[in-house]
Amino acid sequence: MVTDTIPRAASTEGGHANFGRLLTAEWTKLRTVRSTVWSFAILIVAVIGFTALFTFLTVQQWSQMNAGDQAQARLDPVPQILGSGLFLGQLAICVLGVLVASSEYTTGMIRSTLLASPHRLRMLAAKCVVFAVPVLIVGEVLSFASYGIGKSILSSKLHTSLSDPHVTRAVIGEGLYLAVLGLFALAIGQLIRHTAGAITTVIALVLVLVPLAGLLPGSIGKHVSAYLPTNAGQQIMQIYPKDQIVSAWQGFGIFGLWTAVLLAVAAWLLVKRDA
C-alpha cells in the first residue's frame, strides 16, 4: 500500500525534467511498440532485397540495353545501385515517422506524455532526436551494405568504387536522406495528428508531387520539381546532378529547409493547441 511519506516539496534535483530523461523515455516508447520493429524490418528487406534484385536484373538484361543507357549506368552507377531499394524502403520510414507522432494522438497517449513532460517543445525535440538517430545509423549501414552488394553483382559490367569522385558522398547521402525524411514525416504526423491522413499526405508529397510537377510545361516543371522536398533531397545521391539546377548539397539543404519549416509549424501548433 501507499505508505511512503508524502514528498514535502517537489524534488529540486535536476530542476525541470532534464533532456536526458526525456531522451530515455522517448527511446522506451520507440522500442516498445511493434510498428517500430516492423518498419525497420521492412526497410532492411526492401533496401537490400530490391538493390540485389534490380542490379541482378540489370546484369541479366545488359546485352539488351541500348548504348546510351549502358553509358549512363557506367557514368553514374550509384543511383543505379541505390535507387530501387531506396524507392520502396523510404516508404517504411515515412510510415514510421508519421506513427511516432500521430499514434500519440490516435491512442490518447499524448495526455500521459504531456502530463509527464508539460514542456511540449522539449518533448518534441527529444522525439525528433530519438527517432532520427537510429534511422541515420540504420540508414548508413544499409546504404553501405546495399552499395557493396550492388557493386559486386554489377562488377562484370561496370566499375565503381568508393574512392571514385563523389561516390562516398552519395552513399553517405542515402543515410542522411532517410534521417531527414523521417523527420519530415514526423513533422507531418505531428501536424495532422491522424495516422491515415498523415500517411496519405506524406506519400503524396514523396511519390506523387514530383511526377505531377513534371507535367508543368517546359522549364517551369524542371525548376519546380528541383525544389520539391524529396526530389531536392535525393540530389545528394547523384554523382552528377541531372538537371544542374541545384547541386547535391544545395538540394539536400532545400530538403532540410522544408523539414525545418514543417517542424517549426508543428512545434508552434503543439504548444498552441489543446492536447
Add this chain to the structure above:
Amino acid sequence: MIEVNDLVKRYGETIAVDHLSFTVEPGRITGFLGPNGAGKSTTMRLILGLDRPSSGTALIDGKPYRALPDPLRYVGALLEARAVHPGRTAFNHLLYLAQTQGVPKARISEVLDLVGLSEVAKKRTKGFSLGMGQRLGIAAALLGNPRLLILDEPVNGLDPEGIVWIRNLMKQLAAEGRTVFVSSHLMNEMAVTADHVVVIGRGRLIADTAMDEFIARYAENMVLVRSPQADKLSEALRGLGAVVASQEDGALLVNKTEAAAIGELAAANGIVLHELSPQRGSLEEAFMELTKADVQFHSPDAIAQATNAQAAPASASATQGGGA
C-alpha cells in the same frame, strides 16, 4: 491545494467552463460533481495544463501545472479517456513515464502490485478490460508518489470490489494528508466517499460545501412510522408542525421532524408504535433537482416531459384523457 480562479474555457460559441472559482484543500477528498457535459473533465484538463484556459487561472500550490518540476512526483492524474498505447505492455507504459521523472524502476512493480496488475504487467494493454485500464491509469497516477491526486471518474468500469478498493484507497491517501480531487456524475458514490463537494452545471459553480452540510441541506430526511393509532398520531404530529403523508399500507411518512421527537410524542400521548425508522432521502434526487436547470443532455423522456409541461395549459384535457 488547487486554486481555480475565474476560469473560463470557450470552444467557439459554446462555453464549457464559465467563470468557475473554487479551491481544493489538502487532507480530504473533494468530490467534483455535475451532470454529463457540465465541464468537469474540461476543468480538470485546464488544471493539468492539457488545455489552455480562455481566461482565468488554475494553480497547484500557487503554480501552473507547467511550472512544476517533475510534475508526476507532485500531481497524479487519472483522465477519463484512455491515455495508453494499446500495443505497449502495462510495464513499459509505466516505464517511460517513470523515466521522464527519474522515478526508480522498483516503483513500477510497487504500483502494479498496489493496483493488482502485476500478473498482466508484461501483457499488451490491447486486451485489457475497462476496469484493468482504469487500474493501470491509477497506477500511473500513483507512480510518482504525488501529494495531490486528480481523478476523473475513477470508478468507471470497475466492478463492485474495485469500487470499494478505490474508495478505500482515496480515503487512505487523503488521511495521509494528500489532496484528493475526484469527479463523478453519481451523487450516491460521492456521498460515501467525499468530505467536501464542488457541484457544477453548464460550467458554472452550483455548490461548494462540506458533504454533511450538502446532505443536510438538499436531502429530505423522512421518518417512516407504523402505528395502530395512525390517525391519532398524525393529528399530534401535525400539531407539532410536521408534514405527514399516509401511505397506502397505512404507514405514515413524516417529514420535518426527527425520529426521536416522534417517539417522545407517541409516548407522551400513549400511542403504540410498531415501527419508527428514519429514511435517508435520495441524494441522487436532490442532486438531480439541484442541477436540473443545468443539465446539458436530457434523455428523450425528460425532454418529452419538459415539452408536455410547457404545453400543458393548451392541451391539458387531451393529456389527461390520454393519461387516464
